[in-house]
Amino acid sequence: MADFETIINDAIAAQEIPGCALAATSRDGSFTYSKAFGSTSMNPSSAKPMDLNTMMWVASCTKLMTALCAMQLIERGHITLNEPVYTHIPELESLNVLTGFTDAGVPIEEKHKTPITIRLLLTxxxxLTYEGMHPKTLAWLKYHGKKMNASPTVVERFVAPLVFEPGESWAYGPGVDYAGLLVERISGLTLEEYMKKNLWGPLGITDVTFFPSTRPHLQERMAEMSGRGEDGKLSVHEGKMPFVDEKGGEVTGCMGGQGSFTCAKEYIKVLKGVLDCDAGGEGKVLSKESLEVFFKPQLGEGSRAMLNAVVQDDAANNAMGGTPKHVAKDYALGGLVMMDDAPDGKKAGTMLWGGYPNLIWWIDRKTGLAGVYAGQVVPPGDAICGKLMRKWEEGCYEMFEKHRESKSKL
Known part of the structure; x- marks a missing residue:
């Protein structure tokens, strides 16, 4: 048994996590790993064995899929990276920048001057920022006596002011949700319909949806969400989640930054599909030329400095891939990119990101290896989950190296 498997099983025995599902693949498909551990819930009466088909809310792992779809539209000439998106999303043009507050706490808002582009949305x-994740928007909500918006569609939910002039800094937010809306308005399809036709279908993915209520057989396989309390103990999470509206019902719009549900067995096909693009040829989700753009660092100096400052926080770093803090980062169109090699084996240029309930994926084009850790534990950036993810990634590279050595001896 690999060391990381022992560590994960020990964590399950200690009730530090209920379970998780892991999957990895090489570009040529000669190396694969897939295994599930533990159960789907901390509640013994409803728990089932975790498996690779266990459905989960994958949250911000949705962003990679949406970004791939947006890149397809760029590749097909429907929009460019640098043109304003206001022709298709006029709602964004009216958003002001929240520049500060008066001594009396009154928000100061100004019209933004730099146009918002698909490049800025994806990076x-x-x-734009998620209201609950930035002190400016939290203060703005408090001043206006508002709760965090849980409306059921993108344009109704994400209406808080910008927290900086476009292009001048970095803040995690609903840019990719708006990129999904852009895909819808250009294609004339819902994001789910577009992905079925242009991403999921070509990659052989069937068990995925933005609307679990429409797929009861998938809903039956859903893991329960677990929450870690301040005492460190885990229990079934009873709180409201971002994938519901203010009444607790299913949202009505496809949230391209956070809204999909799938399983490890299917999500690894997305990562393999990206690796396959390097081979070029017909039938790929992106051309090799588009893939180069997709992985290219995109941030300006101010944005890059802020991103690297954000990941110095332990919880933020865990949620954003958990790479060593000293390794320089940038952001590409599909996720965070490492500018240097990491000790666990990841090479410079590796792209990675995660999902709210402590999921993490990575794509290492230089090594030709991609993988995902999938679980359902909140809050995001959990230290215990982060430790398990790092052990899994390190162990995966060790297995892959042994695989390559054995191949070379044949």
């Missing part, structure tokens, strides 16, 4: 440098 979290548009000025």
């Amino acid at each position: 979290h440098s548009s000025g």
Whole structure:
């Protein structure tokens, strides 16, 4: 048994996590790993064995899929990286920048001057932010006597002011949700319909949806969410989640930054599909030329500095891939990119990101290896889950190296 498997099983025995599902693949498909551990819930009466088909809310792992779809539209000439998106999303043009507050606490808002583009939306440098994740928007909500918005569609939910002039800094937010809306308005399809036709279908993915209520057989396989309390103990999470509206019902719009549900067995096909693009040829989700753009660092100096400052926080770093803090980062169109090699084996240029309930994926084009850790534990950036993810990634590279050595001896 690999060391990381022992560590994960020990964590389950200690009730530090209920379970998780892991999957990895090499570009040529000669190396694969897939295994599930533990159960789907901390509640013994409803728990089932975790498996690779266990459905989960994958949250911000949705962003990679949406970004791939947006890149397809760029590749097909429907929009460019640098043109304003206001022709298709006029709602964004009216958003102001929240520049500060008066001594009396009154918000100061100004019209933004730099146009918002698809490049800025995909790289979290548009000025948009999730309301609950930025002190400016929290203060703005408090001043207006508002709760965090849980409306059921993108344009109704994400209406807070920008927190900086587009392109000048970095803040995690709903830019990719708006990129999904852009895909819808250009294609004339819902994001789910577009992904079925242009991403999920070509990659052989069937068990995925933005609307679990429409797929009861998938809903039956859903893991329960677990929450870690301040005492460190885990229990079934009873709180409201971002994938519901203010009444607790299913949202009605496809949230391209956070809204999909799938399983490890299917999500690894997305990562393999990206690796396959390097081979070029017909039938790939992106051309090799588009893939180069997709992985290219995109941030300006101010945005890059802020991103690297954000990941110095332990919880934020865990949620954003858990790479060593000294390794320089940038952001590409599909996720965070490492500018240097990491000790666990990841090479410079590796792209990675995660999902709210402590999921993490990575794509290492230089090594030709991609993988995912999938679980359902909140809050995001959990230290215990982060430790398990790092052990899994390190162990995966060790297995892959042994695989390559054995191949070379044949």
